[in-house]
Amino acid sequence: MADELKLSVDDTLAALRAVGESTRLRLIALLSESELTVKDATAILGQSQPRISRHLKLLAEAGLILRFPEGSWVYYRLADGPAADAARDLICRISKDDPVLTGDRERFQAIRKAKAEEAAAYFAAKAKTWDTERSLHAADSDVEKALLAALGDKPFQSFLDLGTGTGRLLELLSSRYTSALGIDASHDMLSVARANLARSGLSNAQVRHGDIYALNVPPRSFDVVAVHQVLHFLDDPARALAEAARALRPGGRLLIIDFAPHELEFLRETHAHRRLGFGHDQMRRWVEALDLEMEQVTDLAPQTDNDTKLTVTLWLARDPRIVTDLPLANTTREVA
Template identity: 75%
Template sequence: MTERNTLSVDETLAALRAVGEATRIRLIALLAQNELTVKDATAILGQSQPRISRHLKLLAEADVIQRFPEGSWVYYRLSDGPEGALARDVVARISNEDAVLAADQERFQTIRKAKAEEAAAFFAGRALTWDRERSLHVLEADVEAAMRNALGDAPFQTFLDLGTGTGRLLEVFADQYVSALGVDASHDMLSVARANLSKAGLNNAQVRHGDVYALNVPPKSFDVVAIHQVLHFLDDPARALAEAARALRPGGRLLIVDFAPHELEFLRDRHAHRRLGFASEQMERWLDALDLDLEKTTDLVPGEADDSKLTVTLWLARDRRIITDVPAQNSSREVA
């Protein structure tokens, strides 16, 4: 299906009418850089919540912006369609020296800084727990390097990170994707991720509150889907894999990172693990049932022979729908 990237005359006029108002221009200028809530916009523009909500509603009705409910909050962002592109073009032609927009930006940066400090405080509160778990396996930098090696250097269009946490993978693969979405069930984690993405300047990556068992994304819409250290927290990993497979475009790739089978029972009580690792035979059965071919398996084994250390395994699978005339290749297994 070809994505819509042009507008009719009537659609263009509707988008211009929606944008053509002082408050809405200010909102568009802010949304061109980051997503906002009504509370954010109210604080920055100094207008009442009903007034801001009305302007956002008009912009949303014209498809200039999109709204993303997240619990009791709603986040707004410029749309990915031609209406959003038109709005970006309008903003790009406004002088950087405009006093009103400059003041809005200054207030926006103050709010961004406050959120970053709040997110950092949350992360620091969890750091001891997470550092304890990280110390049980190879360095995270080695895991990230293995993930990049598994996917290769070729660019791809769309990237979906399930259980995105702090949004780290959105940063790791930022030089390869055109657009990316991270999904997580934790509002606190999403606050951390948003702060990290803002700090890194990744305007082409978003994060959303969501359920890995019931993804609110179109089917067949992502070239690469990653599930990094998530499955061991789930009661039903196979169901999450099915949702991930549903989101893959034909020929798309699914990259799973998790622990190999282990016997560290304390991880159930202290770190909320539901599964003590996954055998590759089980993973391959799950993937095959979803019409995914396991192309590569990589084990990252701790350097020292210690039963208290965990092996991290990477599984790379490909949706088989696109390839029907090429003989299936035997999957390979690497040990690093």
């Protein structure tokens, strides 16, 4: 392991002091399985909100966990890096039959189940509207098959899904990426996505509330960025694509899936569509203006020849900058 990925003596002692308390150790054990809110942790551990908040603050100050504000809530998760890795290793060495941690896990699962039921109720309430829209275009299975074919079988490190909705792409591509982040502006949709990820057991994918026009992610940090059936809801699609391109690593790929141009005006009124599809030339201009190269364009026409049916188009673009792999001692990536 490279030296920068190891802890100094002082950092090791700081990490051990941070977890060397019953409540904080229990919190780390929970966060090693999933992200939590203060409300979740309070219900699971049976302690007051101020007490839980104080312990979470200490863990965050020690660099073991990260906090992500989302509206009036804050989600916590384990951080990346050697200190958090040491905490994970410590949790792995505790007996799985420990009665305290077993009780915490059982209460956590009960909370997850309740959230999944709430998310299912929300999804059911929206299903009629979504089913109407899905009936207008190629089957979701065909679109997903084309998406997988476009990306190929080669695994990649990091995936960003903009407008993640129910988190479907995070699930679909779970075997391809090492880590993933889904971003959506809808708190209700994020509740659905979290329930779906928990049900699928995907601990390497997270979802966050965010603005597609102002992404709170580091530049050049994702190998694949997807914008799936999102652009037609936006007033300024080009601006959203610029943010997506900013997040791409050199050599990274931008996957856009949306409707081809159509004349179904009722979608503006009943489905909140702002744009009635996008043409090949228009998308190519936007992509090339971002210094990306269009690699593939695929049209998926509806199975029936009907003026009320929509064609789905898949555009795949790549950042042409070249990535030079550096020696093992230096894990940063540079543009050649």
